[in-house]
Amino acid sequence: MSQQAIFVVAAAIFGIGVYGALSQQSFVMIMMGLELMLNGAMLAAAMVWAMIAGGTPKGQLLVVVLMTVMAVEAALGFALVTGIYRVRKADITEKLKKLKG
Amino acid sequence: MIVDVVFWFLAVLAVFSAWRVFRTDSMVRAAYWLLISFVGVGFIMVMLKAEFLGVILILMMGGEMTIMAVFMVMFMMNPAGLNPMIMVHQNRAAMAAGFGSFGLLSAVGLFARFPASVVPPRAQATAELGTELLGDSMLVFQTAGVTLLAAMIGAVALVSVRGRFGRADEGSDAPEQQPAAAAAAAPGPTVSDATAAAEPAPDVAGEDMPADHAHGDAR
Amino acid sequence: MVAEALSTAGLAIAVVAVLLGGTYIAAVLDVVFTRLTMRIAVRPLAAAALPLRRAAQLALQRRTLTERPDAGTWALAPAVLGALAAVSLAVVPLTGTVIAVKADTGIVVFAAAMALVVVAVYLQGWSPNSPLSLVAAYRFVAEGLSYEIPFAVVLIGTALPARSLALVPIVTSQEHLWNVVRQPLGLPIYLVTVLALGFWGPLSLPEGQDVAGGTSVELSGVPRLLWRVAQLNVLVAVSAMGAAVFLGGWLGPWLPGGVWMALKTLFLLALLVASRQYFARVRTESFVVVAWTILTPLALVDVFMAGIQAMVAAR
Numbered sequence: 001m002s003q004q005a006i007f008v009v010a011a012a013i014f015g016i017g018v019y020g021a022l023s024q025q026s027f028v029m030i031m032m033g034l035e036l037m038l039n040g041a042m043l044a045a046a047m048v049w050a051m052i053a054g055g056t057p058k059g060q061l062l063v064v065v066l067m068t069v070m071a072v073e074a075a076l077g078f079a080l081v082t083g084i085y086r087v088r089k090a091d092i093t094e095k096l097k098k099l100k101g
Numbered sequence: 102m103i104v105d106v107v108f109w110f111l112a113v114l115a116v117f118s119a120w121r122v123f124r125t126d127s128m129v130r131a132a133y134w135l136l137i138s139f140v141g142v143g144f145i146m147v148m149l150k151a152e153f154l155g156v157i158l159i160l161m162m163g164g165e166m167t168i169m170a171v172f173m174v175m176f177m178m179n180p181a182g183l184n185p186m187i188m189v190h191q192n193r194a195a196m197a198a199g200f201g202s203f204g205l206l207s208a209v210g211l212f213a214r215f216p217a218s219v220v221p222p223r224a225q226a227t228a229e230l231g232t233e234l235l236g237d238s239m240l241v242f243q244t245a246g247v248t249l250l251a252a253m254i255g256a257v258a259l260v261s262v263r264g265r266f267g268r269a270d271e272g273s274d275a276p277e278q279q280p281a282a283a284a285a286a287a288p289g290p291t292v293s294d295a296t297a298a299a300e301p302a303p304d305v306a307g308e309d310m311p312a313d314h315a316h317g318d319a320r
Numbered sequence: 321m322v323a324e325a326l327s328t329a330g331l332a333i334a335v336v337a338v339l340l341g342g343t344y345i346a347a348v349l350d351v352v353f354t355r356l357t358m359r360i361a362v363r364p365l366a367a368a369a370l371p372l373r374r375a376a377q378l379a380l381q382r383r384t385l386t387e388r389p390d391a392g393t394w395a396l397a398p399a400v401l402g403a404l405a406a407v408s409l410a411v412v413p414l415t416g417t418v419i420a421v422k423a424d425t426g427i428v429v430f431a432a433a434m435a436l437v438v439v440a441v442y443l444q445g446w447s448p449n450s451p452l453s454l455v456a457a458y459r460f461v462a463e464g465l466s467y468e469i470p471f472a473v474v475l476i477g478t479a480l481p482a483r484s485l486a487l488v489p490i491v492t493s494q495e496h497l498w499n500v501v502r503q504p505l506g507l508p509i510y511l512v513t514v515l516a517l518g519f520w521g522p523l524s525l526p527e528g529q530d531v532a533g534g535t536s537v538e539l540s541g542v543p544r545l546l547w548r549v550a551q552l553n554v555l556v557a558v559s560a561m562g563a564a565v566f567l568g569g570w571l572g573p574w575l576p577g578g579v580w581m582a583l584k585t586l587f588l589l590a591l592l593v594a595s596r597q598y599f600a601r602v603r604t605e606s607f608v609v610v611a612w613t614i615l616t617p618l619a620l621v622d623v624f625m626a627g628i629q630a631m632v633a634a635r
């Protein structure tokens with residue numbers, strides 16, 4: 001459980017999240033990709049707090065802020081997905097074509 | 102030794118379940134694979150002596166992933182995975198971006214020299230977090246609370262039945278759609294957007310959905 | 321190292337034994353209360369044997385399957401529920417010194433394990449690919465989201481006088497006065513929310529008759545038995561936790577700590593099991609409205625009062 005190992009694990013989770021956020025057509029799957037990105041970031045932040053910053057309290061605060069961001073993003077994301085569906089009957093990104101050149 | 106074995110088990114579990122999220126056909130299973138990934142990360146955080154944060158992460162994600170499963174069932178046309186379907190676009194570019202970001206971040210982690218200053222073994226992480234949240238970083242804490250409150254109110258406002266333009270069952274729609282029942286009657290609320298009356302028939306409802314999907318390989 | 325491993329194994333066996341024993345006692349209590357309210361003879365020996373006979377009957381029953389269920393999650397759901405109950409019981413101090421997992425944040429571990437119960441019940445409703453069980457699973461999602469805030473806030477209220485999230489300090493902080501006395505709103509709110517958590521009695525929304533048995537409508541044979549056992553496991557675990565944080569755990573005169581803990585747990589367990597006979601099942605909408613508009617503010621008042629008491633005591 002070294003710094004490098006946890007960095008690599010967090011980077012892997014983040015990379016899978018990037019793949020998901022960019023490649024998925026469905027809104028909810030895109031949100032899952034975003035959640036994974038934040039998951040990786042939180043793991044990295046917790047590792048930095050534990051192993052690099054020597055347990056300073058502000059490190060834990062960063063993790064708490066990331067959790068708040070995750071919650072807010074999930075809530076508003078789902079609200080927007082529902083709103084978009086109601087107005088445009090679109091559940092995948094391919095359906096939103098009004099601005100397409 | 103035991104610590105390392107447990108850590109690698111959890112790490113492999115977290116990464117494997119993150120990968121399975123985007124490979125599984127059943128949507129409810131995708132949401133719960135994500136939950137497993139979060140549980141793995143939560144346990145790693147507990148092993149890193151951030152006990153409270155790890156457990157709170159698991160608590161939050163339990164509820165959040167159930168909600169995600171509910172939304173999956175609402176919005177996906179194949180929630181149980183009974184017909185295999187992969188719905189991706191720009192797959193190669195996304196994979197390149199994923200691998201690229203993984204490579205970049207791992208390079209930073211592996212080749213940069215960070216100071217090594219470990220948490221003192223007798224530290225009271227939870228007590229320190231509490232003192233920090235309600236002491237020096239009270240402003241951050243309160244801002245987070247107000248942000249969450251605003252997000253809650255905003256989310257409810259966005260999707261409530263009593264919508265922004267009036268009740269949904271009384272013909273409240275956004276300006277460019279004609280309410281079904283009152284087609285010629287009320288002109289609808291006056292909104293300052295320019296898209297009000299110039300829009301022709303909405304091109305949304307009648308599309309045939311399966312033709313739009315990029316069918317991947319049969320999996 | 322071997323001694324450590326053996327003692328861990330011993331504690332794990334103790335937790336499982338307490339869970340299964342408590343489950344059996346809960347089932348017997350259910351039979352007893354049913355017979356009491358139906359005004360028929362209780363016949364204690366037959367009542368004690370009845371749960372075992374029903375379990376044997378279910379174990380030998382032929383299992384009926386549905387069309388294209390999600391077999392993996394269907395098998396997983398009762399196991400997850402039972403495992404969460406075991407995790408919850410593992411953090412509860414069974415006597416002054418016997419505690420399976422001495423967690424610094426024991427009460428948060430308990431809350432997290434009980435928050436994941438929603439996952440288990442949703443999987444149980446979703447997996448059989450059957451409409452009524454899915455409807456019941458959604459009802460439980462609504463119920464689950466509503467009970468969580470009062471549940472967690474009331475538990476935080478009990479942690480305040482102890483200035484710690486670990487359970488042993490929370491129990492020892494009740495040496496002079498039990499939390500049920502100095503936080504009067506705590507135990508009633510806790511009992512209501514754990515009825516919702518264990519979907520028992522008046523709050524058995526996912527198992528109601530109007531959805532023909534709900535999440536267990538497609539269960540038969542061994543899975544049905546396991547689901548019932550898991551549900552009662554949850555009730556036992558929450559009774560034990562309630563006894564620890566509200567009724568003073570192992571503290572008490574004359575009798576040894578373990579006996580007091582058992583008596584208090586049985587008392588709460590009897591209250592929970594009996595509620596099935598004396599209260600009718602409520603509608604989902606009623607419970608959700610009550611949980612958000614009455615229970616949540618009352619829980620906040622409870623923690624506010626606990627905070628004031630802690631501040632006054634700190635002077």
